[in-house]
Amino acid sequence: MDPEEAISYALDLGAEFVEIRHQKISVTEVFVVNGVIRRLSSGDESGYSVRVLLDGSWGFSSGPSLKELVDSSLKLAKSHKGEKIEIKGRSFSGSYISSVKVPPDQVSVERKARDAVELCKRGMINEVRNFNVSYVDGAVEEEVFNSIGTKVRQKIYRTRVSFSAYAHRAGITERAMESAGGTRGYEVVEESAELAETAAKRAVELLSAKSAPAGKFQAVIDPKLAGVFVHEAFGHAAEADEVLAGMSVLEGRIGQRVGENVNIVDDPTIEGLYGSYKFDSEGSEGRRKLIVEGGVLKGFMHNLETSSKMGVESTGNGRAMDFRNPPIVRMSNTFIDRGDADLDEILRIKEGIYAMGSLYGYTEPAKGQFMFKAEEGWLIRNGELVEKLREVAIAGNTLDILRNIELVGKDLRFSPGTCGKDGQWVPVTTGSPHIRVREVVFGGLR
Amino acid sequence: MMEKEIFIQRGRVISVHAERGVIKRAEERRFEGAGIRVIKGKKMGFYFTTDLKRIDDALRKAEEICDANMEDKDLKGLPDLGKSNVKGIFDSKIAEIDVSEAVEIAKRIIEAAKISEKIYSISCDVTLSHVKTEIYGRGEQEEERTFVGISSYITARDGMKSSTGMEMNSGRSLLSVDPEFVGRKAAELALMSLDSIQIETGDYPVLIHPLASPNFIGFLVSAAANAENIQQGRSFLTGKIGHLMGREEISVVDDGTLEGGVGTRGFDDEGVATRRTEVISSGVFKSAIHNSYTAFKEGVESTGNATRTYNSIPSISMNNVLLEAKGIEAEEDELLSMKKGVILYSTDDTPNLANGEFSGLIALGFLVEKGEIKSGLREVGFGVNMMEFLKKVELVGKKRRSVGSVIAPEIRVSSMRLAGK
Numbered sequence: 001m002d003p004e005e006a007i008s009y010a011l012d013l014g015a016e017f018v019e020i021r022h023q024k025i026s027v028t029e030v031f032v033v034n035g036v037i038r039r040l041s042s043g044d045e046s047g048y049s050v051r052v053l054l055d056g057s058w059g060f061s062s063g064p065s066l067k068e069l070v071d072s073s074l075k076l077a078k079s080h081k082g083e084k085i086e087i088k089g090r091s092f093s094g095s096y097i098s099s100v101k102v103p104p105d106q107v108s109v110e111r112k113a114r115d116a117v118e119l120c121k122r123g124m125i126n127e128v129r130n131f132n133v134s135y136v137d138g139a140v141e142e143e144v145f146n147s148i149g150t151k152v153r154q155k156i157y158r159t160r161v162s163f164s165a166y167a168h169r170a171g172i173t174e175r176a177m178e179s180a181g182g183t184r185g186y187e188v189v190e191e192s193a194e195l196a197e198t199a200a201k202r203a204v205e206l207l208s209a210k211s212a213p214a215g216k217f218q219a220v221i222d223p224k225l226a227g228v229f230v231h232e233a234f235g236h237a238a239e240a241d242e243v244l245a246g247m248s249v250l251e252g253r254i255g256q257r258v259g260e261n262v263n264i265v266d267d268p269t270i271e272g273l274y275g276s277y278k279f280d281s282e283g284s285e286g287r288r289k290l291i292v293e294g295g296v297l298k299g300f301m302h303n304l305e306t307s308s309k310m311g312v313e314s315t316g317n318g319r320a321m322d323f324r325n326p327p328i329v330r331m332s333n334t335f336i337d338r339g340d341a342d343l344d345e346i347l348r349i350k351e352g353i354y355a356m357g358s359l360y361g362y363t364e365p366a367k368g369q370f371m372f373k374a375e376e377g378w379l380i381r382n383g384e385l386v387e388k389l390r391e392v393a394i395a396g397n398t399l400d401i402l403r404n405i406e407l408v409g410k411d412l413r414f415s416p417g418t419c420g421k422d423g424q425w426v427p428v429t430t431g432s433p434h435i436r437v438r439e440v441v442f443g444g445l446r
Numbered sequence: 447m448m449e450k451e452i453f454i455q456r457g458r459v460i461s462v463h464a465e466r467g468v469i470k471r472a473e474e475r476r477f478e479g480a481g482i483r484v485i486k487g488k489k490m491g492f493y494f495t496t497d498l499k500r501i502d503d504a505l506r507k508a509e510e511i512c513d514a515n516m517e518d519k520d521l522k523g524l525p526d527l528g529k530s531n532v533k534g535i536f537d538s539k540i541a542e543i544d545v546s547e548a549v550e551i552a553k554r555i556i557e558a559a560k561i562s563e564k565i566y567s568i569s570c571d572v573t574l575s576h577v578k579t580e581i582y583g584r585g586e587q588e589e590e591r592t593f594v595g596i597s598s599y600i601t602a603r604d605g606m607k608s609s610t611g612m613e614m615n616s617g618r619s620l621l622s623v624d625p626e627f628v629g630r631k632a633a634e635l636a637l638m639s640l641d642s643i644q645i646e647t648g649d650y651p652v653l654i655h656p657l658a659s660p661n662f663i664g665f666l667v668s669a670a671a672n673a674e675n676i677q678q679g680r681s682f683l684t685g686k687i688g689h690l691m692g693r694e695e696i697s698v699v700d701d702g703t704l705e706g707g708v709g710t711r712g713f714d715d716e717g718v719a720t721r722r723t724e725v726i727s728s729g730v731f732k733s734a735i736h737n738s739y740t741a742f743k744e745g746v747e748s749t750g751n752a753t754r755t756y757n758s759i760p761s762i763s764m765n766n767v768l769l770e771a772k773g774i775e776a777e778e779d780e781l782l783s784m785k786k787g788v789i790l791y792s793t794d795d796t797p798n799l800a801n802g803e804f805s806g807l808i809a810l811g812f813l814v815e816k817g818e819i820k821s822g823l824r825e826v827g828f829g830v831n832m833m834e835f836l837k838k839v840e841l842v843g844k845k846r847r848s849v850g851s852v853i854a855p856e857i858r859v860s861s862m863r864l865a866g867k
Contacts, residue, residue: 033678039759040515042507043494045479057469063476064496072474079546080462080469110514117516130679166680166800173800245465246567324475362794362807371807 001067003145010052010070011147015077017053017087019146019282020066022046023323028109030116030135035124040113047323056082060326089304089314091149092285096278098156099271100185104137107186112137115189116161122193123165123200127207129173130166131200135189140322144283152283158274158427159188160416163196165203174206174390176357176375181416182272182429206376209390213379214443218352219394220436223413225374227430228358230264231334231419233370233398238264238291239317239329240306242365249368249399253297259402261339264292266301268316268332274416275334275428281327282318289315295402303329321424328422335431339408346407346436347383353442354378354385355392363398371395396441404440409433448509449524450583451483452501453715455756457577460545462552467568469552472545479756482508485524488517494757525738525748527585528719534706537619540592541576548572551625555598558629564640565633566603572596581717589712595850596623602636609642609822611635611810612792614657616708616850635791635810642822645813645866651787651840652828652862653814656847658792659769659854662804665796666832667700668764671725671733673740675799682802682833689731692836695773698726700735702750702765709765709851713750716760720750725767729836737762768853769842776841781858783817788864790828802832827865835859 001009003020010018024046031039049062050069059076061069104112116135123131137159144152160181167174178199180192221229237248250258268277268286277286282304290298302310303318306329318327347354357375364370377392378385414431456478463471481494482504491512495504555570573595580588597614613632615623654662675681692698702720704710713719716738724732734740737752737760752760788811795806811823830838843856 036518036520037516038518039492040490040511041492041494041759042511043481043492043757045494045496045757047477047496058471059473060471061474061476064478068476076472076474076545079472079549082468082470108514109511113515168679175800324477326471326473 003066003143006050006066006070007145007147010074013074015052015054015074015147017147019051019144021049021281021323022143024141025138025322026105027136027138028104028112030112032116032120032133034131035117035120037113037117040109042109049323049326051326052077053087054078056084058082062324085305085308087148087304088308089148089284092279092283093151095153097154098183100157100187102186104157104159104186105139119161119189119193119196122196123163125200125204127167127169127204128165128200129168132164133196134162136160137186142281144279144281146283150283152279154278156183156277157185158182159184159186160274161189161192163199165200167203167207169207172207174203176202176206179416182274183276184272202376205388206390209376209388212353212377212389212392212442216439217442218349218436218438219440220346220349220352220354220380220434222354222356222434223411223432224357224415225355225372226336226432226435227415228361229370229372229401230336230432231331231428231430232361233363234264234402235266235331235334236363237365237368237398238300239331240300240302240310241329243300244306244309247366249365250297254299256297257295258297258399259292259295259405261405261408262292262295262402263290263337264335265290265337266317266331266334270333273333273414273429275332277332280316280318281320282314284314284316284318286316286332301329301331303327319426321426325424328424330421330426331419331428333414333429333431335412335414335429336408336433336435338410338412338433341407341409343409343411343434346409346434347380349380349436350382352380353389353392354380355394359391368398370398392442394440394442401437401440404438405435406438407436409435447486449485450505451524451716452582453481453754453756454498454580455479455577457575459573459575460543460548462548462572464552464556464568464570467556469549472549474545480504481754481756481758483524483759484508484512485521486512488519488521489513489515490518490521491515492759520743521739522742524584525716525718527581527587527713527717529587529712530703530719530721532703532705532710532712532720535591535618535710537592539620540574540594541590543574548574551596554625555596555629558626559598559600559633561630561633562602562637564602564604564637565600567601568598569600570596570598570629579715587713587717591711592618593708594618594620594623596625596628598628598632600632600636602640604640607640609636609639611637611639614849617848618706618708618710622706638812638819639810639822642824643813644824645826645864647865647867649861650864651784652859653781653784653787653789654857654859655789655791656849656854656856658790659857660849660852661793661796662835663698663769663854664764664767664852667698667725667735667767669799670802670832671735672762673734673736674762676734677740677743681799683731686731690729691726691731691833692729693839694729695771696726696729696836696839697724697770699724699768699770700749700751700765701768704766707766707851707853708848711765714752715754716748716752718748718750718752720765723749726836735762735764764851766851766853769855769857771839771842771855774839774841775844775855777844779817781841781843781856782814784814785816787814788812788823788826789814789819797832803829804832805829825866829863829865
């Protein structure tokens, strides 16, 4: 049974919407600890997934055999009762291969192993007790067919290398991480030697950092932390499934002012970024969206289900981790767009904190609350960076931060990342220029 | 000489998810895949595939990767196979279950949660799996295991007040979960938390509920006593074998042979027989948990804690973790008898692996005054160092509860720093 026959078969048996995906994935991974290769592995996986809608209920199944999956999905859909919806949307067709300079499948495993070990050696400096290099490349070939008439095929390469350095001095351990990657090829590795050194130096520098003061401060947020903030605290609240589930502070706010001086974009079409794609996992073409323009909320991110429910067009944000999972609303490359301030001007404050990097955080999209732990920071006095700080925590209300943005820098920078939602992990990019915020609560838990 | 290992997993997972009291998704996944390890001297190669018809091809690729690899002086070959006699890890009812029965379980959770008009939103998950693991290459082993996990997440509202409650059950047989309890209890917790307060910053006695035990003793075994983390200097337990970590009544054990345990299995994912390992014995840190690589590096035996899926090389994790505390066990009344204390019911945080500092936020907690639960807690942070945690234990409950693969009592610690107003 081929995918088109499977769609007809499911429609004949009463399905209102049918989607068939097939994926072939190949992956190579190298993990080096202190100069020793601890993992050198490759593999390939393939499989189908079938999703059907019947009487408002979804059935989803995945596995190796298409006919079995159609039967199973129909049975799953019949096992429960949902709210009636009609999937409406445009159909797409076409094919796409991401363009890379050096396709990773044309680089030998020997070379990948050797290069990762060399990168690791660059990070093993004085007080760095432990330095890890993680290299992963993958090629995903995907075909999507659905009963609206979509028929697309794409092959996307992704390559990523990450460094983590653990420095020790007199019972203190500090960690710093750096990462580079994109829908790119092996060129990522060739460009990342300096980044390995940066991670190591930063971990060592942190050993002599002081604890951050607690309280309200004027703040400068670096592109890494501002990027993670806008993804976690704002981006998830702008996913239409969260809005429909009553879990978003942005519900009912389209057309309203949610911030000052700020444009927030989600754009999978930027070539080479980690979260880029031509077609989403539902086969809809990805496109650039201004979610916030001049501080005003313009719209949400959608897949076919949420766009059908809310009477708009899918924004091409329906993404699945792999063939074992159904597409749900996800971000791609999400960022605060560049402004016009220089970094010098941004840092020119009397007293404040410059928070940099991101360790972890939580958000409550329903209430708009967040807490993030930054990797490091500086105390600023009279425009000068006077004291290095470690583990700086920021907390507050997402919309308060957006409303308090005073300056947005010119220096838009992107970081690759992996975003988890409902147990599915997908590659994304976070990004931002430096921003200055009138007032941020520092300290949080301590 | 070449050693090889072919690890095959085949299985089926059914999952049902409900939101706002309505079934949103019913999913079925069937999978099969093989992971192949090849070792020649001090070099290893690994290749995985979902195409079981091409095992020979995958074996050849693993060998190519092995040849391309560099030597690792700590690599000392594959372990001997073994199998413990374990009971209660397979339930044919789960293996043969129809999705409609999983939907029924979800509906029972939802119905049981409708205990008040203030219950605003009911979410729940039901997961059922049946997996067969086979290991070939040095002899043959196979085992079939089943699993069931159910959980609920409930929001209550009353005017402007809003709160959440959660509950879960898991096991290896359908009989080990109670949908009515999971629905009702989460709803009760949400209602109890509607009136929640901030408390003054200070030191309080704290009763840690079993639901939070994976973040405390689960973490202690799975992450801190993980030999890989220790050998790499990532864990605060590096160099701490023989150190006193708790009072002498307390032992923390990893046991992969416990009847019916979520983490029970006859052999680990390298084919090593599971066993009982005293990680903390009479208060003293005695042993890490190992797979064969970390064990052989130290010249000890694997503890049977290798964990993997077919597409990954074995790492290390806990089997079943138990806290034993003979002589300081108490009934519920006595545990609650605090003049002014706190129940830490759940947290989303975990300790800092590097230094053992555990500072987090109480996700669900209650204030106790004169032995009675007074109100919920809001925005209360807590701080404790995991090297000191087991020294502060005053009493533990007589009853044990399994939360995933951690089997713990309620644990009362004499004092913890809590940050509130």
